[in-house]
Amino acid sequence: MRLTCPHCGDRDLREFTYKGDALALLRPDETANPQEWVDYVHNRDNPAGTTSELWYHGPCGSWLVAVRDTTTHVTHRTLSLAEAGK
């Protein structure tokens, strides 16, 4: 598996660290009720198929969003956080 860093291009998997579901970017509003926070922190859709994830590219220090298929390990596209709107 290889991933595309927005700055460095196509790189080996070993340069990246998985940082979890990209729903971490969808932080609830401060006024959200506790159940929304529980859902945000702990619960996951965990799809068998296409999912969006956060990855960290160690050598250049950038974070990215990878849209990837969990059943095939095919990465459809990668975005910088700026491109992802964050």
Added chain:
Amino acid sequence: MQFACKSASMRYSGFKVFLEGLRGQSGWKPVWRDPEPKQEYDVIIIGGGGHGLSTAYYLARNHGITNVAVLEKGYLGGGNVGRNTTIVRANYFLPGNSEFYSHSLKLWEGLEADLNYNVMHSQRGLINLFHSDGQRDAFARRGNAMINQGDDAILLDREGVRRHLPYLDFDNARFPVYGGLFHPRGGTARHDAVAWGYARGADQRGVDLIQQCEVTGIDIENGRVTGVQTTRGAIRAKKVAMVVAGRSSEVAAMAGMRLPIESHVLQAFVTEGLKPCIDHVVSFGMGHFYISQSDKGGLVFGGDIDFYASYAQRGNLPMKEHVMEAGMALMPMIGQARVLRSWGGIMDMSPDGSPIIDKTHIEGLTLNCGWCYGGFKAVPASGFATAHLVATGELHETAAGFRLDRFETGRGLMDEEGTGAQHNLH
């Protein structure tokens, strides 16, 4: 002489093997039936893996509940119970886990007599190596916790380890062997046979094992489960248990639930068959690597999860490389062996690395999931506790800590590795 048995009650014995040898092996029958699903059951168990089959078995054996169906989308034991590294141990540290795995090991020790089935349970001993003073202290503490739980643990020094494992690289200056925590009752079992033994025992007690039957929906009326939709039609049930670790999120979604689970891939490896050389289960304390030798002679070993979400049942090369490097650092002799196969299993990773056996907010719907990388050794006690919960509505005392709401409340988190109770740390 009365040795003609119908298939459903055929008992295995040395005499039976001898008799069949005399009559050309003509008397063996299929070990379980292949029934059509009935329209209604008292209990439906989704998932015909180790945990689902043991749940069915203990529902019948302990609670007399036999109007039960196990629904399996593929074939019995075709998931993680056939894809693990077969290790059985009770060396957990935290209350909640400790009593559960202790109970499981006791069930393992009586399992073959109970099931009348050879699961090849081999208590060859397990040694967790340590490589620093700090690690020794942590293992000494773990060993004391195991002894307090009533299990066995012996702290070995370097020379003690050398007596058991003379083939380790004791000259390794980077990762010196300081000693090991020896768990003599730990060992291995034949993974497929565990599924088959429980399947046979459940079938003999009247449970319908229905294969090639995928659940496609869970029927809920007024907050109460009423049955399931399947590829072989609708089946009604008073109670339903989801026992599908690896696919828990997908099945729970049919009941409108989102779980604190992320699926990851864990790889394992086996070499060509060799003469006996590794007598124990051995784990390396300075890299994620553990190994045992199967009864066929293959060295069976593995490491950590790949650490990204996956349902692919295969991993990537970086973790393979890490595992091989760790193995070579610990026991260079295995560099002579050729690896035959590698494979991956889908792990239900929970935030704290411990499992879930609990009721859900839907009446009659029970959840068993989150086995992370430790589900195989748990098969007996997991089925025992899940059957108890389904039958009585009460948590079993050995599994009372496996609550679904512990992440929400923060009470009773069981972070065995001490890395933090959140996703992607276990």
